[in-house]
Amino acid sequence: MENEGNKKSIKERTKAKHKEKQSKEMNESSNKQVAALFSHLEIAKGANASLASRDIHPAVLVIGLQFADFKICGANARCIATLTAFKKVIQDYKTPEGTTLSRHLPTHLSPQISYLVNSRPMSVGMGNAIRHLKLEISTMDIDLADDDAKLLLCEKIDNFIRDRITVADRVIVSYGLQKIQDGDVILTYARSSVVQALLLEAHAKGIQFKVIIVDSRPRLEGKGLLRCLVDAGISCTYAFLHAVGFVLKDVSKVFLGAHAFMSNGALYSRVGTAMVAMMAKEKNIPVIVCCETYKFAEKVQLDSFVMNEQGNPDEMVNISTTSTPKAGLLDGWLHKPDLKLLNLLHDLTPSKYITTVITEVGMIPCTSVPVILREYKQV
């Protein structure tokens, strides 16, 4: 009996070892199959709530999971969600003894921020917002009582969201309305919250126009925008990116959203935006970008390689357009040593393809982005 027991445990152990080895090999091979040019961009490991340390606030855990699964998607939505979660963190925060709020709170927030970054790399706007928050914390009056300080901070966060995002969007929409006339055929790519608001507002004002939505795999975000516009009664056309040359013949204006704007005037946005902007420029169609100023970044970027985000390459295998996945030919790509899949999330549009940028401070050419940044810094 004992021998049998020993044999069994040995068997089990060897089985477990074998499985471990297999999974290790899988991981290694999947890492090797990252396209060589993008090997400096790690594919986000995704949120793993069980591995999070106990310091992470549950609100942050929730949005980390939502980011990793792309349930919250889009620069504005992610920024607002992050700031709202941090508000809860601050409200639940208690300054430990021997230190002040303005010194300890940033260190308390750091693990939360790194957890979010691990679930999905931060957007430029989020980075700016968090930097603003940290600045506010550090300039907090030391004499203020904890509760008052926390209240003040939450108010400041609300103000940021209101001023730089919500109201900014409304101002952008009002500027943008000047650019939409009767009979326009407007092309937009994927889904931008600002462009969506602009089109809905223009329709509400009674302007007669048509919209062409160009969408692309594997995210297919344009479908959400399509539903929204169709529900409002706007006449829409929908096509995939391959048809953009065919579709641009009738288009009068192109409206695009932004993830971030670099200081050299280049637009960093959803992958495929550069293609749409370039094709429109070829046909001399004006390209108008709607972007809030909190998305302006200090850095400069020349191509889509040095800074980008890679999504899960397995998303490319599924070729169905509905929620039920249907595996295409690439199923089992992991077993083919020479085959790699690349699922880029962003790309860079050079400034020469963009006609104008609508921000809450007005309509500026994209080369004026560093000027605006400088103005904000002086204030």
Place this chain on the structure above:
Amino acid sequence: MTGPRDLNAQIESLVNRLRRRQVVGSWSVSLETALLLRQVVSVARWNQVNVLINLVKDVGGKLVMAQPRELAVGNIVRRVLRLIRDVYNSEVSNSNTNLTSTSEEVEDDDKDYEDDNMIKSPPQKSKTYDLQSYSGPGSIISSSFFSSSASMINLLGDGSVSGKEASLDYDRNLLNSFFFLHLKPTIISELQELINELENMYVNIADQAMEHIHSNEIIMTVGKSRTVEMFLKTAAKKRKFSIVVAETSPKYLGHEMALSLSQAGIDTTVISDSAIFAVMSRVNKVIMGTHAVLANGGLISVSGTQMVATAAKHHSTPVVVCTGLYKLSPLYPYDEDSFNDLVAPDPVMSFDEGELIDKVTILNPYYDYVSPELVSLFITNTGGHPPSYLYRLINENYDPEDTVI
């Protein structure tokens, strides 16, 4: 020996298969058309060249009507027509040099044929000039026709018929049957050469691969093309390079291409169409196939190609198109969309989303028109040519009166 009835059955069979799209792909379509036309030439009863030409035009017209978007059918028909005329012209000049200088008897039919042509083409001074306008540098006309000009002057169609002709009727009839008996096998052998050219198409193009690909290159390709596949696989035997394949949603031909290339051991990366511009800055060359090449050098290619070619132009990346000559069409794209098809939008948005489909227009174009300024080089089975040279290839291989079949 198969009779005309069997021939009709064969013609009907190919027409039906074309219409039902059971024959798919320009190469298979061209091969089947060439084989059928060879049957037509060998089996059908004809004793005058213009009868044969009308017959081929007739059959060709039916085939083109069966699948109008498949331009390769018309191209092969035009090649065959040109072939027949070339053979005929060279045989005429050969036979004229063989005849004595006093024999102005060239057949009535022959004269009629030449008269017809003279009406269509601008009036020429002598028949020799006429011959020259039809034949290109690669033709089989011998140089002897210069010497026969003296005997041909009577064919100018000025109505003056020499009295000697009537008495030479018998001889003429003999000459008739001898002449056309000799013509048929020549035409069939030329047709066989055309079929051989088609069968060796891929090998001829792939053999040029080493001249165009260097090591450690990053090459981009779009969709799935058998020509490009063989081109790249041949190069991969001796050079190490990597490929970026743009999947062409919603047909996903790029997936098939990538699978096939990676199985041959080539380092392949699949990207979605949206990443084409992003990746283009690191791509050294774009190599792609095409569905058809038009007379101005423009391409009719799978949808998405215009994006790739424009992005390549913006990065000054050369665009190389691998195509066989059978895809070169003398048609001109006066309207970009005249060669395009909009196919079922189901892969873009399926019926599962019914309420949305009712209120929305969904577009799914099948082809793209790429303008000739975006293409750097055509690699064909006759070598590499820039887009500006295509008009010469059209002159050599097709006749202007066959442009509309």
